[in-house]
Amino acid sequence: DVKVTQSSRYLVKRTGEKVFLECVQDMDHENMFWYRQDPGLGLRLIYFSYDVKMKEKGDIPEGYSVSREKKERFSLILESASTNQTSMYLCASLGPPDTQYFGPGTRLTVL
Amino acid sequence: QKEVEQNSGPLSVPEGAIASLNCTYSDRGSQSFFWYRQYSGKSPELIMFIYSNGDKEDGRFTAQLNKASQYVSLLIRDSQPSDSATYLCAVNTEGYSTLTFGKGTMLLVSP
Secondary structure: OOOEEEOOOEEEEOOOOOEEEEEEEOOOOOOEEEEEEEOOOEEEEEEEEEEOOEEEEOOOOOOEEEEEEEOOEEEEEEOOOOHHHOEEEEEEEEEOOOEEEEOOOEEEEEO | OOOEEEOOOOEEEEOOOOEEEEEEEOOOOEEEEEEEEEOOOOOOEEEEEEOOOEEEEEOOEEEEEEOOOOEEEEEEOOOOHHHOEEEEEEEEEOOOOOOEEOOOEEEEEEO
């Protein structure tokens, strides 16, 4: 079974804080993704990674950065959290057959 | 700009009926098509994928693809209240691992 885990289900942070969201997959997948999901806007791709230390910007990278030091772990970083980054954050990894499998999500609230 | 369009719904059907969910996409280069189900507060889970024109059946679910008309649909036979969820259509283009998601159609199945 494909397993993608995320470090927290719920997170509350204050404006200006640095926030780390972590995602781990145990299937040795090369490609991993970070999305945010907001009502009325759907799923939007923030960043993705196709290999260790490799990253590509998605549709909405502003205000975010990522880190992939090990194949199984893909971290999303909010350098200085703002209220408009309150959202559901979803991590996914790409398994066969070219299918994205999602983690449980982290609901982040920035006060 | 790649776009995937879905009717937001809600689509209401009685228990036991056939639910028909539709999706259109703008990129003629799209090669792979996916349907995800998302329960409220949960992450998307893959239901089906389809690559070739025609129908693909899996239990109560049938995916239909028409590349000439650029639409893909999902039929759910014998709908159950447990099928009540938001259904997301996603497409990708050959050679790329990223997906473009529609905003989803909410399905409500009444007992």
